[in-house]
Every structure is written in C-alpha cells, then in structure tokens.
Amino acid sequence: MKASLRLIPGPSSESPPPAALKILRLEKSFSVNDKVLTVLKDISFTAAAGEMICILGPSGCGKSTLLKILSGFLPPDAGSVILNGKPVTKPGPDRCVVFQEEALFPWLTVAENIAFGLKGGFRGRKRAREEVDRFLELVGLAPFRDYRPSAISGGMKQRVALARVLILKPKVLLMDEPFAALDAQAREEMQRLLLDLWKTFSHTILFVTHDVSEAVTLADRILVMGKTPGCIQAEIRVNLSRPRRREDSDFHHFCRRLYERLRRP
Ligand SMILES: Nc1ncnc2c1ncn2[C@@H]1O[C@H](COP(=O)(O)OP(=O)(O)OP(=O)(O)O)[C@@H](O)[C@H]1O
Numbered sequence: 001m002k003a004s005l006r007l008i009p010g011p012s013s014e015s016p017p018p019a020a021l022k023i024l025r026l027e028k029s030f031s032v033n034d035k036v037l038t039v040l041k042d043i044s045f046t047a048a049a050g051e052m053i054c055i056l057g058p059s060g061c062g063k064s065t066l067l068k069i070l071s072g073f074l075p076p077d078a079g080s081v082i083l084n085g086k087p088v089t090k091p092g093p094d095r096c097v098v099f100q101e102e103a104l105f106p107w108l109t110v111a112e113n114i115a116f117g118l119k120g121g122f123r124g125r126k127r128a129r130e131e132v133d134r135f136l137e138l139v140g141l142a143p144f145r146d147y148r149p150s151a152i153s154g155g156m157k158q159r160v161a162l163a164r165v166l167i168l169k170p171k172v173l174l175m176d177e178p179f180a181a182l183d184a185q186a187r188e189e190m191q192r193l194l195l196d197l198w199k200t201f202s203h204t205i206l207f208v209t210h211d212v213s214e215a216v217t218l219a220d221r222i223l224v225m226g227k228t229p230g231c232i233q234a235e236i237r238v239n240l241s242r243p244r245r246r247e248d249s250d251f252h253h254f255c256r257r258l259y260e261r262l263r264r265p
Pocket residue numbers: 030031032037039057058059060061062063064065066
C-alpha cells in the first residue's frame with residue numbers, strides 16, 4: 001500500500017500564532033584536543049513570523065550547530081536568540097526539531113509514535129486519539145496507523161517524524177536536512193507535503209539543506225553560509241510564486257546564483 005497525500009484540513013483553534021526569531025551576533029567554539037575550533041562567528045539574522053528560511057552551506061560550516069543553539073540544546077558562547085521578544089535559554093515546546101534520521105521508537109506503532117509527546121500533558125485519551133487521527137490524516141498515513149516503523153518506507157518514517165512534532169503545536173520548526181536520505185521522488189513528495197502543512201499552520205521554519213534546488217523550491221529567503229568559521233555570506237530572497245517548477249527558467253536562475261555564491265571562497 002502506498003502512502004497518499006490528502007486534502008489538508010485547516011488548523012485547529014489551538015494552533016499558536018507563528019513566532020518571530022531574532023538572532024544576534026552568535027558565536028560558538030569547541031575545544032578539540034586542546035585546540036579551539038571556532039565554528040560560528042557573528043551570526044545575525046531575523047526570521048519573520050511564518051517565514052520559511054533555508055540555510056544552505058558546505059559540510060562542516062556549522063549549520064547543525066546553529067540549529068542546536070536555536071533549539072536551546074546548546075548554549076552559544078556569545079550572542080542571543082530572541083523568540084517573540086523573549087531570550088531562548090533552554091529547549092521548549094515552542095521549538096521542535098526534525099532530523100535527517102527520523103529516530104522513531106521501533107517498538108511503538110505509527111500512531112503511538114505520533115502520540116508519544118502528548119502523554120502526560122494531554123487532556124484525556126479521547127481527545128488525544130482524535131488529535132492523532134487528525135495528524136495521521138494530515139500526513140497521509142491513516143491506513144498505516146498500526147504499522148511499526150520497520151514496516152514502512154523512509155519517506156513514511158519522515159512523515160511520522162513530522163506529524164510527531166506538529167502535533168505538539170510548535171511555533172518554530174527547526175529542520176536539519178530532514179529529507180536528505182530519501183530518494184528523489186520521496187524527497188519531492190515530502191517537500192510538497194511540507195509546503196502544504198506550512199500553508200495550513202504558518203509555522204516559522206528554519207530548514208537546513210545541502211541541496212540548492214530544495215532551497216529554491218521551499219524558501220522565502222535563503223541564507224548562504226560560508227565556512228571556517230561559519231558565517232552568513234549572503235541572503236537571497238526567492239521571489240518566485242508557488243508552486244515552483246524546477247523546469248522554469250526563473251527557478252534555474254536562482255539555482256545558478258546560489259551555485260555561484262557557494263563556489264566563491
Ligand atoms: N560537540 C562538538 N565538539 C567538537 N566539535 C564539534 C562539535 N559539534 C560540532 N563540531 C564541529 O563543528 C563543525 C561544524 O559542525 P556542524 O555539524 O554544525 O556542521 P554542518 O554544517 O551541520 O555539517 P554537515 O552539513 O556535514 O552536517 C565541524 O567541524 C564539527 O566537527
């Protein structure tokens with residue numbers, strides 16, 4: 001059976017309004033074998049509420065480190081992260097991370113994986129079941145609710161990972177190359193699904209990718225990072241209407257601009 005995308009119902013009344021992020025002069029170094037490695041230097045940018053930002057850069061430029069700081073799992077050495085006017089100092093339910101490795105619990109079913117974060121804090125089992133059903137429907141996995149992760153494809157696992165964080169109603173989604181391990185077709189399907197969900201929920205999204213065409217497909221704005229130490233070298237607004245088509249010349253124009261920017265030292 002193949003997972004199919006469904007018409008996406010509107011947000012529930014509980015969906016929080018999206019949040020604006022302000023990142024000010026972040027710095028981060030690590031000590032490795034008595035040497036100090038400066039990974040991020042003077043990173044500043046803003047994300048408007050509901051904006052989709054892609055962060056593009058070479059391997060090792062500090063993209064994942066940046067997302068860890070934004071999620072509150074890693075403290076910066078200097079600088080600050082401000083979410084809707086308040087400093088971020090620790091992880092919180094207003095920011096959720098989706099990783100490349102979907103890290104589902106193998107002993108739980110698809111539905112139980114999606115429900116996992118709700119346990120304890122949710123008002124009653126019936127309500128939780130309804131919410132899980134709704135999110136299963138949203139990501140096109142309703143027929144697979146009782147399957148275990150070992151019995152579904154990589155793309156379907158990433159749908160579960162997405163539903164599992166969306167059900168927590170975050171304001172900001174931090175996505176660390178979430179589709180990088182998927183084949184081209186599954187990847188495009190996931191990009192379409194993400195855009196549909198974003199249209200519905202209007203999260204503020206920071207999406208890390210190596211892939212130039214993925215960035216042009218998704219982003220309102222692309223931040224191009226340079227390496228050693230990681231810094232923002234360019235900011236490109238993608239003013240193409242959606243849905244974007246890879247075969248359009250405007251799409252190619254943006255890809256070319258990005259390749260040129262990435263090739264520059
Ligand atoms: N906890 C750590 N201790 C020491 N060095 C670290 C630590 N975390 C990351 N680094 C180093 O920081 C640099 C940036 O790593 P990071 O994973 O943020 O880069 P990236 O741009 O996400 O790379 P990739 O695209 O390959 O995933 C690398 O040189 C990495 O080895």
